[in-house]
Amino acid sequence: MTPRRFIFELAGSGTASADGPDWVHLLPAGASTLRDGRKCIRSNPEAVIAQFDGDSGDLPVDYEHQADKPEGRPNGLVPAAGWIKELAARADGLWGRVEWTATAARMIAAKEYRCLSPSFLIEKASTEVQKLCGAGLVHHPALELTALASQETAMKPATKPTTAPATPVGDAQDEAT
Secondary structure (H helix, E strand, O other): OEEEEOOEEOOOOOOOOOOOOOEEEEEEOEEEEOOOOOEEEEOOHHHHHHHHHHHOOOEEEEEOOHHHOHHHOOOOOOOOOEEEEEEEEEOOEEEEEEEEOHHHHHHHHOOOOOEEEEEEEEOOOOOEEEEEEEEEEEOOOOOOOEOOOOOOOEOOOOOOOOOOOOOOOOHHHOOOO
């Protein structure tokens, strides 16, 4: 399995509480295509939730995927921005309840960070999501998702979305983080 990262906006309409959003959109439902052409499928959210529940631990949310990249942690410290405490399947995808640190909540409210990029394991041949590993606060969204501030308003994609069915991604395009 190959770990993958996808990016989603936390507060698309510009509103966030002082404590940060309680629930964040982690993965869209069904097949998805990123702006760079990579693909993933989330067809069995119950399996991802069962894996999370079976691990009996919170998943970290860090800054800029420092935990996923050795070069991102030169002094060995990777501060948490928050902890994913619970997962839930909704019609539009997989959501996670996050307990934010005071620093991250302040940064989200100040719009210093507006996007979340989940990190998960994907089965290479089918591109099916197998396990959520955590997430990172980042700056650039990669998919069109529902904004947390208005659950009825979707983000505008920066590029025209691809409607082709999901297909396996070659080794040269896989991230090895």
